[in-house]
Amino acid sequence: MPVCMGRTHAVMGAALWLAAAPSLADRLGQELSGGSLALSAFAASGAALLPDLDHPRATLARTLGPVTGNLARAVAALAGGHRKGTHCLMACVAVGAVTGLLRVKTGTVGMVAILFVLAYVAMLTLGLAAWKGRPAGDVILVAQATVVTGAGGFVCRGDWWWMTWAVGGGMLIHILGDMCTLGGVPLFLPFSRRRICLPVMGRTGSVPESVVAATGFAAFGVWVTCATVAGSPWWTLAWLN
Ligand SMILES: [Zn+2]
Incomplete structure (x- = not known):
C-alpha cells in the first residue's frame, strides 16, 4: 500500500488543528494563548504522522534509520500490518489517553520530551530544515x-492540557485523510474489520490527492482571510452574516 502522504498528513494535521483548537479550548473552558496554539500545531502535525509508524517505508519510519525502521516493524507486527490497528478511532483514544496519563504522572518533563519528538518529525517531514x-x-x-x-x-508554564487533544486529534486527522483514499481504514476496529472508505482523493500519492489537498488548503486560506478582514473569529460562521 503506498505511503507517500507524509507531508500531506503533516500539513493537514497542523492546519485542521489550528482551525479546531480555539473552539475546542472554548468548549473545555481552557486558556489557549497564541504561543500555546503555535506549539500545539507542531504537536498535532507530528502526531498526524504517527499512524504510519506501522510501515517501514513510511516517512516517519525512515526518520532515524534502523532505530525507527525496527520500531516500525515492531509496531506493524503489533498492529497486524499496515493501515490496521494504528488506523482506527480506538488507537487515537488510546494514544491520547496514554499522553494524558503521562501529563499527570510526569508533568512538564514528559510533555517537553513528547513535544521535542513530534516537533522534530514534523519539521523533518515538512522539509523545514536547511x-x-x-x-x-x-x-x-x-x-x-x-x-x-x-x-x-x-x-506553557505547566499548562499542557492541549497535548492530549493535539496527539489524539493529529492521529484522527491522519486516519480521516487515509479514509479519503482508495483502500480506506478499519475505523471501528476492534469492533468491526470493515474498511471505511470515501475515495475522494483517489489512490494515495495520486494527482487527484494533490488536487483535492491543494484545493482544500486554498479554500481554507480564503476562509481565514475573509473572516479576518470581516473582524470575526475565523472558526465560526459569523463573517458570513
Ligand atoms: Zn496512514
Whole structure:
C-alpha cells in the first residue's frame, strides 16, 4: 500500500488543528494563548504522522534509520500490518489517553520530551530544515526542535492540557485523510474489520490527492482571510452574516 502522504498528513494535521483548537479550548473552558496554539500545531502535525509508524517505508519510519525502521516493524507486527490497528478511532483514544496519563504522572518533563519528538518529525517531514540530508542539516533540525521545545517550557508554564487533544486529534486527522483514499481504514476496529472508505482523493500519492489537498488548503486560506478582514473569529460562521 503506498505511503507517500507524509507531508500531506503533516500539513493537514497542523492546519485542521489550528482551525479546531480555539473552539475546542472554548468548549473545555481552557486558556489557549497564541504561543500555546503555535506549539500545539507542531504537536498535532507530528502526531498526524504517527499512524504510519506501522510501515517501514513510511516517512516517519525512515526518520532515524534502523532505530525507527525496527520500531516500525515492531509496531506493524503489533498492529497486524499496515493501515490496521494504528488506523482506527480506538488507537487515537488510546494514544491520547496514554499522553494524558503521562501529563499527570510526569508533568512538564514528559510533555517537553513528547513535544521535542513530534516537533522534530514534523519539521523533518515538512522539509523545514536547511541542508536536508547532511550532518549539518541534522544538527540544525535538532536545534530547531530544541528551540520549539524550550519555547514550550517557557510559554506553557505547566499548562499542557492541549497535548492530549493535539496527539489524539493529529492521529484522527491522519486516519480521516487515509479514509479519503482508495483502500480506506478499519475505523471501528476492534469492533468491526470493515474498511471505511470515501475515495475522494483517489489512490494515495495520486494527482487527484494533490488536487483535492491543494484545493482544500486554498479554500481554507480564503476562509481565514475573509473572516479576518470581516473582524470575526475565523472558526465560526459569523463573517458570513
Ligand atoms: Zn496512514
